Amino acid sequence: xxxxxxxxxxxxxxxxxxxxxxxxxxxxxxxxxxxxxxxxxxxxxxxxxxxxxxxxxxxxxxxxxxxxxxxxxxxxxxxxxxxxxxxxxxxxxxxxxxxxxxxxxxxxxxxxxxxxxxxxxxxxxxxxxxxxxxxxxxxxxxxxxxxxxxxxxxxxxxxxxxxxxxxxxxxxxxxxxxxxxxxxxxxxxxxxxxxxxxxxxxxxxxxxxxxxxxxxxxxxxxxxxxxxxxxxxxxxxxxxxxxxxxxxxxxxxxxxxxxxxxxxxxxxxxxxxxxxxxxxxxxxxxxxxxxxxxxxxxxxxxxxxxxxxxxxxxxxxxxxxxxxxxxxxxxxxxxxxxxxxxxxxxxxxxxxxxxxxxxxxxxxxxxxxxxxxxxxxxxxxxxxxxxxxxxxxxxxxxxxxxxxxxxxxxxxxxxxxxxxxxxxxxxxxxxxxxxxxxxxxxxxxxxxxxxxxxxxxx
Numbered sequence: 001x002x003x004x005x006x007x008x009x010x011x012x013x014x015x016x017x018x019x020x021x022x023x024x025x026x027x028x029x030x031x032x033x034x035x036x037x038x039x040x041x042x043x044x045x046x047x048x049x050x051x052x053x054x055x056x057x058x059x060x061x062x063x064x065x066x067x068x069x070x071x072x073x074x075x076x077x078x079x080x081x082x083x084x085x086x087x088x089x090x091x092x093x094x095x096x097x098x099x100x101x102x103x104x105x106x107x108x109x110x111x112x113x114x115x116x117x118x119x120x121x122x123x124x125x126x127x128x129x130x131x132x133x134x135x136x137x138x139x140x141x142x143x144x145x146x147x148x149x150x151x152x153x154x155x156x157x158x159x160x161x162x163x164x165x166x167x168x169x170x171x172x173x174x175x176x177x178x179x180x181x182x183x184x185x186x187x188x189x190x191x192x193x194x195x196x197x198x199x200x201x202x203x204x205x206x207x208x209x210x211x212x213x214x215x216x217x218x219x220x221x222x223x224x225x226x227x228x229x230x231x232x233x234x235x236x237x238x239x240x241x242x243x244x245x246x247x248x249x250x251x252x253x254x255x256x257x258x259x260x261x262x263x264x265x266x267x268x269x270x271x272x273x274x275x276x277x278x279x280x281x282x283x284x285x286x287x288x289x290x291x292x293x294x295x296x297x298x299x300x301x302x303x304x305x306x307x308x309x310x311x312x313x314x315x316x317x318x319x320x321x322x323x324x325x326x327x328x329x330x331x332x333x334x335x336x337x338x339x340x341x342x343x344x345x346x347x348x349x350x351x352x353x354x355x356x357x358x359x360x361x362x363x364x365x366x367x368x369x370x371x372x373x374x375x376x377x378x379x380x381x382x383x384x385x386x387x388x389x390x391x392x393x394x395x396x397x398x399x400x401x402x403x404x405x406x407x408x409x410x411x412x413x414x415x416x417x418x419x420x421x422x423x424x425x426x427x428x429x430x431x432x433x434x435x436x437x438x439x440x441x442x443x444x445x446x447x448x449x450x451x452x453x454x455x456x457x458x
Contacts, residue, residue: 004333005356011331012360021157021328028156029319035262036316042254042264053255054373057310060209060242064300067209067242068291074212078274081288088118088294095120095201095234098288099129102232104198108190110216110223111135112203113313114236114292116148117335120201131201132193134222136186143170149329151336152260152315157328190222200230200284204237205312206252207291210245213273214289217256217266224270233275233284239291240300240309246271252312259314259372295348304383308343310373317367317377323360332357339367343380351388358384401430412449420445 015021043049060067072082085091099107107124109115109131121142124131133142137154141147144166148154155163160179168175173185194200202223204214214235216223227233243252249271257263276283299305318324318338329337334345334354342357358381367377388394408414423443428435435441446454 002353002356004353008331008333008356008360011333012327015328015331016326022326024157024159025325025328027159028153029325032262032319036258037262039254039258039262039264042258049251049255050372050374053251053312054310054375056243056248056251057312057373060244061240061300061306061309064239064242067244068207068239070209071207071212071242072291074210075274075289077212078277079287080212080274081286083288083290084293085290086293088292091118091236091290091292091294092120092123094288094290095236096123096127098232098234099124099127099199102198104232105129106193106197107131107199107201108134108193108197108226108230109138109201110203110218110226111138111154112201112236113148113151113335114203114238115201117294118236118292120236132190132197134190134193134220134226135218136183136220136222139186139190140166143167147330147335149337150315150318151313151338151340157330194225194229197230199232199234200226200228201234201236202226204235204241204289205256206249207237207239207242207289208246208249208271209242211271211273213246213271215249215253216270216272217253217268218270219261219263219267221268224268227270227272228283231285233272233287235272235287235289236292237289239293239296240311255372256312256314259316259370299344299347302347305343305347305380307375308340308347308377308380310375311340311344312372313340314372316370316372320366320370322362322364322366327360332360339377339381340375343377343384346384346388351384351391352393355384355388355393358382358388416447416450419443419447419450 040046075082083094085094105128107129109120111133115121121131133139135154138148140155140158140163141149150156163179163182164175164177167173167177167182167185171185171189173182177185202216205217206215208215214237216227218224243249253269254265257266272287275285275287296309299309315338317340318329321339324338332338332341332345334341334349334357336345339361342360345357346354361378361381363378363381365378368375368379371377420443424441427443428440
């Protein structure tokens with residue numbers, strides 16, 4: 001077992017026994033579950049909308065090279081720059097080069113899982129560049145020194161009392177402040193950062209191929225401010241976020257908001273097609289889009305796993321997953337948690353180190369049922385398990401056990417040997433992990449085969 005698997009099991013064991021954590025996460029997901037049905041009411045046929053979205057993503061991913069080249073052509077026509085980054089290191093190198101060129105000492109950053117994936121904040125801090133998270137949830141997590149807990153709501157595991165205590169310790173505020181007062185404190189601090197920053201960094205929910213633009217979805221307006229106030233705007237986005245046309249947003253924006261937060265549409269939806277033009281009064285002087293691969297083409301070249309690239313990061317599968325709701329987002333030890341994280345992380349970061357995530361599932365299919373773009377997540381988890389075995393990553397003990405099982409199951413006489421007490425002793429002795437949290441297995445004294453023979457002796 002790898003160190004990452006051991007760490008995952010250790011963290012999961014602690015979190016699953018933490019009743020306070022379970023209370024907070026169930027409360028917050030309960031709020032989400034009460035809002036989603038309201039958001040779905042805007043669709044005449046929500047399943048048809050999901051199917052259409054899946055087909056649009058299929059078209060985009062199957063023609064990914066052409067879609068990205070079309071985006072680059074249209075985006076650069078308006079003065080934007082495109083950088084192709086094959087690895088996280090290449091993306092970081094380009095961002096640091098830009099910051100050095102602009103003599104940047106302060107960066108404002110909107111919520112972006114891709115920047116978490118490449119550990120951008122750590123790289124900037126190593127160069128003495130202050131990187132400030134401007135999304136309230138991300139700001140809370142940054143103050144606490146934690147990674148995001150959830151794809152959409154980074155501080156979902158914290159109660160209002162936790163946040164008040166954190167602000168009291170880090171910012172010296174009154175410990176009895178209400179959520180509204182806490183938000184105002186953060187707003188005052190962050191508004192100053194926008195005008196001080198030389199560079200603004202955002203992600204993108206969608207790359208729009210036909211107009212050469214990026215679409216950003218948010219509820220606070222911080223991404224717009226990160227785009228517009230600094231003189232240089234850097235967008236870091238995974239290559240799978242492409243959609244064919246601007247008109248597709250009419251479907252994707254409501255789907256993302258409904259399945260992400262239960263809203264019919266989020267408060268701020270922005271399309272940015274380049275730096276400030278000659279006839280425009282505001283906006284950045286320079287805009288650079290970094291198209292990040294970082295293992296995504298490994299998924300692209302796998303016909304079965306390719307479907308996972310359709311994900312629009314709504315987080316619905318996390319909220320539905322019984323495993324996630326018990327062990328929390330940080331136990332996964334990866335940027336992307338929950339079912340979608342368990343599917344893509346082994347393919348992005350290596351099957352050897354992360355194949356255990358594919359077993360962190362009950363295979364109940366709840367994730368597939370709620371997916372906004374109908375990704376067959378539970379089937380992809382099984383496919384990961386299959387591929388891990390095909391790559392020879394199973395331990396020798398497991399290989400021997402299945403070999404014995406195969407030999408025995410193909411020979412009826414062997415299956416009938418040692419019924420009852422002997423089978424109980426062997427199985428319960430060998431599979432200690434299975435019975436650690438379960439009762440012992442009890443085999444019947446006789447097999448079905450033997451009972452059948454006794455009944456129908458002829």
